[in-house]
Amino acid sequence: MPKLSVRNLRKSYFNDDMEETKVLDGISFDVQDREFLSILGPSGCGKTTLLKIIAGLLQPDSGEVVFDGARASGGRHRVGFIFQQESLFPWRTVRKNIEFGLEAEHYDPAERQMLVDRMVDLVGMKEFENNLPHEISGGQARKTEMARSLVTSPDILVSDECFSNLDSQTRNYLQEEFLRIWQETGSTIIFVSHNVDEAVFMSDRVILLSNIPAHIINEFVISLPRPRDRTSTDCLSYRAEILDLLRVEQEKAMHLRGT
Ligand SMILES: Nc1ncnc2c1ncn2[C@@H]1O[C@H](COP(=O)(O)OP(=O)(O)OP(=O)(O)O)[C@@H](O)[C@H]1O
Numbered sequence: 445m446p447k448l449s450v451r452n453l454r455k456s457y458f459n460d461d462m463e464e465t466k467v468l469d470g471i472s473f474d475v476q477d478r479e480f481l482s483i484l485g486p487s488g489c490g491k492t493t494l495l496k497i498i499a500g501l502l503q504p505d506s507g508e509v510v511f512d513g514a515r516a517s518g519g520r521h522r523v524g525f526i527f528q529q530e531s532l533f534p535w536r537t538v539r540k541n542i543e544f545g546l547e548a549e550h551y552d553p554a555e556r557q558m559l560v561d562r563m564v565d566l567v568g569m570k571e572f573e574n575n576l577p578h579e580i581s582g583g584q585a586r587k588t589e590m591a592r593s594l595v596t597s598p599d600i601l602v603s604d605e606c607f608s609n610l611d612s613q614t615r616n617y618l619q620e621e622f623l624r625i626w627q628e629t630g631s632t633i634i635f636v637s638h639n640v641d642e643a644v645f646m647s648d649r650v651i652l653l654s655n656i657p658a659h660i661i662n663e664f665v666i667s668l669p670r671p672r673d674r675t676s677t678d679c680l681s682y683r684a685e686i687l688d689l690l691r692v693e694q695e696k697a698m699h700l701r702g703t
Pocket residue numbers: 457458465467485486487488489490491492493494528638656
């Protein structure tokens with residue numbers, strides 16, 4: 445049984461004049477336990493909207509999200525979310541940020557301490573655990589967010605373009621860290637990106653979304669052993685194939701806009 449099934453999700457937004465913008469146009473896919481699934485799509489196509497629906501932060505107009513065979517309702521399923529913008533609490537130290545979800549779920553203090561110690565070590569933030577967010581780097585902030593999301597062992601972790609705005613060296617380093625943490629924690633991950641290289645390097649499978657309103661245009665199983673070499677012919681040939689499809693999608697959008 446899949447860890448998560450997304451079934452025929454549709455979503456529109458309406459402006460003040462009640463004009464409709466159709467964003468999701470019947471999205472369906474499964475995610476297997478411990479899978480690393482990436483979702484790629486053009487800017488503004490509805491990726492964040494899709495993640496918010498999966499996390500129960502937004503209601504779809506129709507369709508459903510099913511966890512372990514049970515329809516999600518009332519936020520019973522637990523989804524860890526790494527947001528597109530940095531979202532650490534600026535007044536809390538690294539350690540207190542990581543501890544946040546455990547406090548909210550009323551874990552007892554001894555267990556809290558043990559779980560936070562483990563996460564701090566896992567993401568390599570021991571030396572900085574008492575620093576405030578403005579006293580750490582952008583890359584360290586992302587690792588802290590990863591730890592904060594994973595500390596409560598969510599059913600699934602969704603990550604929204606979390607390596608944008610980082611220089612390419614930090615980005616490569618964090619991709620490797622993210623993979624290590626995924627493997628060590630046995631997590632199931634949906635990883636939204638607009639970077640084709642990143643998706644091919646990291647994922648078991650990549651889903652491609654069309655321009656808005658988003659539907660799935662293709663799916664690639666990346667059957668390459670890990671650790672992967674980003675510059676290998678295999679990685680580059682997946683990259684070329686995916687970029688071709690995205691280019692066609694882009695051209696269609698430009699044609700529709702008459703540009
Ligand atoms: N709350 C909202 N109200 C109205 N329109 C919205 C709202 N949120 C998003 N949109 C619109 O819906 C579309 C999809 O937005 P979304 O943020 O899901 O896209 P995205 O794929 O995550 O984009 P990006 O790659 O830039 O992060 C966009 O056209 C956006 O302007």
